[in-house]
Amino acid sequence: MFGNDRNQMRRFYTESWRKARAGEELIPLERLLAGVIQQHPEYHALLEAPESALEKDFLPDAGETNPFLHMGMHISLQEQIGTDRPPGVRQLYQQVVRRIGDSHEAEHRMMECLGRMLWEAQRENRLPDEQAYLRCLRRLAEK
Structure with missing residues (x-):
């Protein structure tokens, strides 16, 4: 979706979720993302705090x-x-x-x-x- 730019990709997720929650018009990819995000309430708090979402590393060795x-x-x-x-x-x-x-x-x-x-x-x-x-x-x- 965005090559190797982790922050740009993550911003697209958080912005798509923000727009969906605000009832704004979404492009098809944003609608797809919002649908997937909707199915994962365990990720909502993270996506609603964009700066935290951008900075967080998720370490499999730590069980994340x-x-x-x-x-x-x-x-x-x-x-x-x-x-x-x-x-x-x-x-x-x-x-x-x-x-x-x-x-x-x-x-x-x-x-x-x-x-x-x-x-x-x-x-x-x-x-x-x-x-x-x-x-x-x-x-x-x-x-």
Whole structure:
């Protein structure tokens, strides 16, 4: 969305949330962000204090989840599902939702596959393996 500029990306999240709460007109990406943020009330206080949100480091070693990464993965999944890219992801998502019974929880489960694929690609310095990703999603849909 914003390359490597962490502060610019985080400002877009906080500003989108501010505008949504104020009832201001939103562009499509802001609407998408506001919808994801709405589903995560645990992040509202952080997003309503923009300066704190910009400065905070979220350390996995300390057991912290990065809310911006978490919400960004929701957005990535929603874009994948909307465009059916990689091909077949939309149908797998629908199967996971039917099996679990909740679309938000289905996305959380799918994020494990997405995160693993991205981590492996980064670790091995290669492109993400879409086929491995789809296999992981198929296993999730069939459980």
